Amino acid sequence: MSKPNMRGAIFSSNSVPPISTLRRERRFYFLLCFTATTVLSFGTAHAQDESAFHELETKYIFGNFTVGSSPGIEGEKAFETENEANFGKRSGRYGAGITELELEYTPTQYMQVEFGPTLSYYNIQGVPGLADGNFGGANGFEADLRSLLIDRGPSPFAVTFSIEPEFHSLDETTGAQVWNAGLETKIEADAELIKNRVFLAFNLLYEPEGTNPVSGSWDTESTLGVSSALAFQIIPNVVVGADLWYLRHWDGLGFNTLTGDAVYLGPTLFWQIAPKVLLSAAFETQIAGHEFGPTPLALDLTDFSRQRARLLLEFEF
Amino acid sequence: MKVRFLTIAGIAIAVGISGGSLLAQESAAVAISVKSHQFEPAEPHAPANKPLAIRVKNFDSAPMEFESKSLRVEKVISAGGEGVVNVRALAPGRYEFFDDFHQQTRGFLVVQ
Numbered sequence: 090m091s092k093p094n095m096r097g098a099i100f101s102s103n104s105v106p107p108i109s110t111l112r113r114e115r116r117f118y119f120l121l122c123f124t125a126t127t128v129l130s131f132g133t134a135h136a137q138d139e140s141a142f143h144e145l146e147t148k149y150i151f152g153n154f155t156v157g158s159s160p161g162i163e164g165e166k167a168f169e170t171e172n173e174a175n176f177g178k179r180s181g182r183y184g185a186g187i188t189e190l191e192l193e194y195t196p197t198q199y200m201q202v203e204f205g206p207t208l209s210y211y212n213i214q215g216v217p218g219l220a221d222g223n224f225g226g227a228n229g230f231e232a233d234l235r236s237l238l239i240d241r242g243p244s245p246f247a248v249t250f251s252i253e254p255e256f257h258s259l260d261e262t263t264g265a266q267v268w269n270a271g272l273e274t275k276i277e278a279d280a281e282l283i284k285n286r287v288f289l290a291f292n293l294l295y296e297p298e299g300t301n302p303v304s305g306s307w308d309t310e311s312t313l314g315v316s317s318a319l320a321f322q323i324i325p326n327v328v329v330g331a332d333l334w335y336l337r338h339w340d341g342l343g344f345n346t347l348t349g350d351a352v353y354l355g356p357t358l359f360w361q362i363a364p365k366v367l368l369s370a371a372f373e374t375q376i377a378g379h380e381f382g383p384t385p386l387a388l389d390l391t392d393f394s395r396q397r398a399r400l401l402l403e404f405e406f
Numbered sequence: 407m408k409v410r411f412l413t414i415a416g417i418a419i420a421v422g423i424s425g426g427s428l429l430a431q432e433s434a435a436v437a438i439s440v441k442s443h444q445f446e447p448a449e450p451h452a453p454a455n456k457p458l459a460i461r462v463k464n465f466d467s468a469p470m471e472f473e474s475k476s477l478r479v480e481k482v483i484s485a486g487g488e489g490v491v492n493v494r495a496l497a498p499g500r501y502e503f504f505d506d507f508h509q510q511t512r513g514f515l516v517v518q
Contacts, residue, residue, distance in 0.1 A: 143475075143502060143512075144474075144475040144476050144502045145475060146475050159475075159478075160478070161478065162473065162474075162475070162478050162479060162480050163478055163479050163480070164479070164480060164481070165480060195478075198477075198478040198479070198494050199494075240497075241476075241497075242496065242497025242499065243497050364506050364507075364509060365506075
């Protein structure tokens with residue numbers, strides 16, 4: 090992601106509400122997620138025949154911003170469409186999305202690989218520092234190599250290490266023509282709090298990234314993040330939950346200059362539609378954060394978006 | 407930092423690859439059959455901390471897919487056919503398995 094000339098600019102802030110409204114909004118999202126997950130889980134926990142609830146692979150049950158530890162089933166092959174959308178900057182109208190068309194293969198009971206091309210699309214109108222446009226196009230290639238580090242068993246937690254090299258020809262934020270390379274690395278940990286019903290996950294993220302405008306020098310940045318997600322299987326094959334992320338962004342690969350931080354919170358959904366078809370979704374809002382610079386601002390809407398969403402469909406074959 | 411990162415990545419990948427080779431240790435045999443969409447035995451027992459070779463015989467006239475999320479294996483077995491599924495060494499516990507083509511057909515591997 091290259092740096093659009095947005096940081097520290099004075100905006101006619103017509104899309105970010107004042108601090109008091111942000112606080113109310115934050116409280117509302119906390120209460121919404123807490124109430125929804127609590128009521129849905131405990132409300133249904135006693136109303137169901139427990140034998141109807143079976144084991145789940147945890148990889149996608151947390152909505153896919155937070156990823157569970159399951160490394161997959163040996164020999165399993167699947168096709169996935171993973172769509173991520175980002176909405177909202179400090180002013181104007183902003184929407185950007187990326188779709189990964191992935192093949193997923195699990196060669197052993199400990200390891201999984203995914204790879205495939207990506208497509209991006211942008212709808213930007215009146216955002217300071219960004220060129221207006223409504224366009225899309227093919228945008229590079231991504232892969233993911235996941236390896237189980239700690240299996241569930243004696244340990245209540247299972248832990249997986251994930252490394253995801255990415256190459257893009259369109260800037261993630263602006264859509265400008267660039268050379269962009271990133272390496273998203275994650276520790277994905279989860280535990281089953283109640284057998285087949287309640288799950289807890291933690292992710293730790295570090296993503297160094299470099300971007301080179303077609304005629305220019307390399308611009309590097311890094312993101313560090315930590316997440317926690319809770320998921321309840323409310324009826325057989327349907328899991329709902331809440332996901333909380335804290336992200337910090339720096340200029341430079343080694344945490345050189347802190348530019349901002351953001352807290353995202355939102356609900357998640359997982360649905361095993363058929364034995365070989367599943368859906369995983371999440372919608373999150375930036376409820377807190379800071380943008381550092383000449384004029385510190387509430388929320389970081391330069392490095393991150395106001396809302397973000399993911400929708401994944403998987404077809405096993 | 408770069409060296410530390412590459413070391414961690416290398417260890418993780420090595421663990422993933424060596425996990426597969428661990429299955430090459432001597433395995434304990436477990437036999438399961440499927441008849442009229444029922445597993446027999448429905449709760450086979452197996453030793454803990456030892457790789458397993460689960461032999462599944464399908465006596466039904468329809469194919470079945472032996473699958474388990476917690477064992478992390480799946481195998482399609484033709485009508486009247488049989489297949490062997492290799493499983494890593496397991497900690498004591500109950501591991502659910504099922505026929506992915508007939509989801510009501512279920513059993514548990516009891517590892518002690």
